Amino acid sequence: MTERATLDPGLVVASHGRHCLVETPEGQRVICHPRGKKSQVVVGDRVLWQASQDEGTIEKIEERRNLFYRQDEIRTKSFAANLDLVLILIAAEPEFSESQLSRALIAAEAERITPLIALNKSDLVEPFERAWERLLPYQRMGYGVLPLSLRLSRDVDHAHLLQHLQGKTTLVLGPSGAGKSTLINLLVPGATAQTGEISQALNSGKHTTTSTTWYWVDAARSTALIDSPGFQEFGLHHIDPMQLAACMPDLRPHVANCRFYNCTHLHEPGCGVRAEVQSADSPGSISARRYKIYSDLFAELSRPAY
Numbered sequence: 001m002t003e004r005a006t007l008d009p010g011l012v013v014a015s016h017g018r019h020c021l022v023e024t025p026e027g028q029r030v031i032c033h034p035r036g037k038k039s040q041v042v043v044g045d046r047v048l049w050q051a052s053q054d055e056g057t058i059e060k061i062e063e064r065r066n067l068f069y070r071q072d073e074i075r076t077k078s079f080a081a082n083l084d085l086v087l088i089l090i091a092a093e094p095e096f097s098e099s100q101l102s103r104a105l106i107a108a109e110a111e112r113i114t115p116l117i118a119l120n121k122s123d124l125v126e127p128f129e130r131a132w133e134r135l136l137p138y139q140r141m142g143y144g145v146l147p148l149s150l151r152l153s154r155d156v157d158h159a160h161l162l163q164h165l166q167g168k169t170t171l172v173l174g175p176s177g178a179g180k181s182t183l184i185n186l187l188v189p190g191a192t193a194q195t196g197e198i199s200q201a202l203n204s205g206k207h208t209t210t211s212t213t214w215y216w217v218d219a220a221r222s223t224a225l226i227d228s229p230g231f232q233e234f235g236l237h238h239i240d241p242m243q244l245a246a247c248m249p250d251l252r253p254h255v256a257n258c259r260f261y262n263c264t265h266l267h268e269p270g271c272g273v274r275a276e277v278q279s280a281d282s283p284g285s286i287s288a289r290r291y292k293i294y295s296d297l298f299a300e301l302s303r304p305a306y
């Protein structure tokens with residue numbers, strides 16, 4: 001490629017350390033380096049880049065519609081930008097953690113990205129029923145829950161998934177063993193092979209896994225999946241504890257009934273949230289489990305960061 005002063009538009013489709021892979025509108029992929037130390041690009045970023053020999057330099061990151069990230073006490077990990085949907089894939093087995101599920105949902109709510117829960121392995125009848133039951137409160141609070149059996153009903157699942165994902169950019173999250181690779185390979189045949197090639201390009205030969213990868217589902221490049229590891233240890237330290245109840249749709253409507261405008265919903269008298277928590281003798285609309293997740297998270301997010 002010849003050197004020129006114009007900037008080209010591009011989409012970040014993978015990133016690794018300080019460099020990333022940018023896709024041009026024509027579908028070409030170029031390794032780029034960000035200009036300056038501060039600018040951190042993430043997968044899904046729209047950028048303007050300048051070609052120099054066979055690589056490029058990112059000159060500008062366009063304003064993001066949203067940025068989905070988890071943050072722990074020490075490091076910030078960004079997942080991806082400019083998302084339409086976060087698909088949280090869990091399964092009948094291994095048993096999913098409600099705390100992890102809630103954390104992912106809260107992270108999506110905080111960035112105003114629609115989440116969709118998919119429950120895989122419906123062929124494992126009894127564990128599936130138990131898991132489905134645990135998800136009923138989530139359905140009641142308005143989340144979509146999609147049953148899947150990725151190993152058995154491939155065509156049916158493929159069609160159902162596409163109904164939800166068509167034309168969108170979707171981040172796929174899920175704990176290990178839920179079937180994330182199975183899902184991605186169902187929608188993007190050859191995804192695993194692609195990942196290998198991308199890792200190799202970004203690591204100049206070394207074959208390690210890239211952190212986050214963008215896949216096109218269709219040849220027209222309108223539907224995309226982003227695969228990202230790291231469902232475990234899902235830190236929410238970027239969220240203010242006082243913002244937490246607003247990110248939990250079962251708690252949210254009751255905050256208006258609290259006597260104090262700055263109620264933490266932990267100990268105050270006249271708290272509208274606590275009045276709704278289910279107990280043996282009061283059938284409220286907030287499950288005791290969700291309230292415990294709220295109070296544990298509140299404590300965690302109130303600890304000073306270091």
Ligand SMILES: Nc1nc2c(ncn2[C@@H]2O[C@H](COP(=O)(O)OP(=O)(O)OP(=O)(O)O)[C@@H](O)[C@H]2O)c(=O)[nH]1
Binds near residue numbers: 183
């Ligand atoms: N019974 C059953 N097993 C399934 C189904 N879908 C996937 N599996 C199995 O679940 C296991 C995990 O699937 P993967 O797709 O490798 O899961 P993953 O989430 O990518 O897991 P990691 O690679 O550990 O991150 C595999 O043995 C799959 O064959 C399903 O619908 N029913």
Ligand SMILES: [Zn+2]
Binds near residue numbers: 255258263264271
């Ligand atoms: Zn309150």
